[in-house]
Amino acid sequence: MAKILISPSKYVQGAGEMKNIGKYAAAAGKKALVLISQGGYKRIGKMIEDSFAENNCELVFDYFNGECSTNEINRLLKVVKDNGCDLTIGIGGGKIFDTAKAVAHYAGTQVFICPTIASTDAPCSALSVIYTDEGVFEKYLFLPANPNLVMMDTEIIAKSPVRLTVAGMGDALATYFEARACQRSEATSCAGGNTTGAAMALAELCFDTLMEEGVKAKIALEAGVCTPAVEKIIEANTLLSGIGFESAGLAGAHAIHNGLTVLEECHHMYHGEKVAFGTLAQLVLENVPHEELEEIIMWCIEVGLPVTLEELGAGNVTDEQLMEVAKAASAEGDTLQNMPFTVTPESVFAAIKAADAYGRYYLGEE
Structure with a gap:
């Protein structure tokens, strides 16, 4: 291809x-x-x-x-x-x-x-x-x-609500991890082909920019000013993530976001906020090293992105409801099929539950 x-x-x-x-x-x-x-x-x-x-x-x-x-x-x-x-x-x-x-x-x-x-x-x-x-x-x-x-x-x-730009960081957070998964599985991207080295480089730059500039940008926006960190985050949210997702591909994070839309409890949350939690669940599915998972969870907490079901408004959902989320995320034709290994509703359910537990752990709730 x-x-x-x-x-x-x-x-x-x-x-x-x-x-x-x-x-x-x-x-x-x-x-x-x-x-x-x-x-x-x-x-x-x-x-x-x-x-x-x-x-x-x-x-x-x-x-x-x-x-x-x-x-x-x-x-x-x-x-x-x-x-x-x-x-x-x-x-x-x-x-x-x-x-x-x-x-x-x-x-x-x-x-x-x-x-x-x-x-x-x-x-x-x-x-x-x-x-x-x-x-x-x-x-x-x-x-x-x-x-x-x-x-x-x-x-x-810079004059728009800070939560909107933070949600954009949540959407952008998924870009590199989904691109990496698509590269490994040789999945077809939204552009209709395999990913290029250029798209992967932009996706990785997107991630590095979020980690380096995200907290600084949020603090500056809360102070009502546009700083170099804010400029870099706007570029990461829009251009780097935009080219990265479209030309490198979507995988677990956005599919799990789509699954979360079946919960009315989450309807008030922004797209990027649900994608951020979907990214944590994808990382659990991939069983990434502890250090990588910890870095992402702590960064999400620091910028104000949800790391638990409770923060998504879904703290009281039942296991049966979460299984419906997992089934919707695993639907034929959605992007979970782009992961470089077989994914089942059961494994997605486990990943969501574990991601929620890790989030609660790092928030000091357990």
Whole structure:
């Protein structure tokens, strides 16, 4: 099988970069649809308008309806066509990105993704997750290309809730360990091939950055400032993790996250928070050396990621419920099959229970 790496065409990161969005837009098209939330427009709408006014590109704002659904995509597709837009820009969070990517795909325009948070590694990917209008998962829409531009204005992101960036660290934590598992099993990545050395290097750099800069970044964000550590963590959460997961592959951590979604008790937790616990369970499955497991658990505790079922809101679930989690995680077609050894619902159940016990041990609860 061929080795394949995919990535956004351009990645831009820095304080105040949103002020340059009009310049980048003018180089790509004559008229842009800017998809944003009402709250987002109140915060930075004038900055965007001023940037476009200084450059030779018109813009049409439209407020996001809240779900990346087929109806919302079709509604915005009509806006693009009725206004003659030749560029689609999504500004905000994950569902806005996914909607903008899908609209651009069907309309045949370029797409820019401008996150105002750093909570997941989705901005760089060639994928949209489609839901019903009521918010129920419907399907994955795999796209033929990654975004033309991903812009991270670190000044804006640093003002977002600290918990969101920490959740992004949890999502990024899985990248190296899942990539390592996929490399060992020669699994097919989301890019459609085997991993490259470049993708593995980025995944490893992602992990090293989290370990070195994560605690410093959290403390700085809590102080309300953007420091070099914050800049490095935003890059790790977004670019390094984004290319790493897509071009190296997913394995146990994300499958166990998917299993945890069957528990209503966990629905209030962010994606990256559940992925972090899934990473601990994957490491238990792999029976990694004690020192490695301890390092990851202690780092999670220090940055504020959950290491127990109790911290996920699932402290009172029964063994029967956890077995349902394990069965869902082991479902045919999910990424547990990318582990380099046979995994069963029983072994996943044991790994979840043990990960929870280790977490309680290091928290001093036992």
